[in-house]
Amino acid sequence: MSRLSLILLLIFSPIALAELDIRDPWIKNLPPSVPVRAGYMTIHNPQSKAVSIVSLRSDAFASIEIHQSIEQDGMMRMEQLPNLKIESNSSVQLAPGGLHLMMMNPSEPTQPGDLLEIVIVLDDGSEQRVEMQVIR
């Protein structure tokens, strides 16, 4: 393998492996007395086929679920989604008041400025690592 192709491989391999383009991943911080956090991000699927997120995990949390806040009968309620499908060439926004990651039981108290890594598992079995910033 030539040096050039090795360099090209190193430069482009992370992009080729990352199936989803994740923007602004952040976690709303809360005081240590509260054992849940919400995570938000914009997920873009640049591929020509739909992709589904089937599960998430992190060393920083006991579990992570995909939830949606919805208004029903004049009340807000949270529904867990079994997976999150992102159509080809489309984006899905996780934002306050709607879709969000429900992150339960932090393994250590979270602080604004922390960078916490989570793993997104897709329906084709591939995994994608995302660093999420804790924001006050």
Place this chain on the structure above:
Amino acid sequence: MNKSSIAIVALLALIGGFSISWVISSNKPIELEAGLWFGEQARALPEFELVDHTGQALNRTSLTGKWSLMFFGYTHCPDICPASLQTMSDMVQAIEDPDVAAALRVYFVSVDPERDNSEVLASYVTYFNPDFTGATAIKEKLNPLTRSLGIAHEIRNKVEGNPSYDVDHSSAIVLINPKAEFAGLFSAPHDALAMARDLTRIVEYN
């Protein structure tokens, strides 16, 4: 202009005149930038008794003399409740008139008294603003207040022994005037700057 068009114009003018006088006389809620203002139609709150995060009683009398904003939720709610409290924190920061800011108090009432004791509430509300007050009570004591404000709440998926369950609740922020009357309502999604402008107008006008 022919006769029939004159008749139509006259009729429209008549309807217009009626609707204007009806709006003025009906005392209907006034639409604000971010919510509804009940004006003369404010309703007195019933007697109620909660406990705030410092262990003091919070009742009708404690609400008199200041304008109060009240949001109902629970601390284990990761999305809606932090977003609403953050909005109220941003709103307080955005109020430019110091007299308006001084006349306003913000309350977070937990409808999940089992998990939200005074200690949890204290660290939770003061995280957003050191001047915010948290309060709660058992369901029977919460109901007179929540019913009078039209706030619905319901514990769901609770299994004995499992500390993880959901609490559904109204997302509106309620405004109570210094006479302890239900005076207005801000519906979700909440906009901090629009609420700051509305509250400044209301407090300065009254």
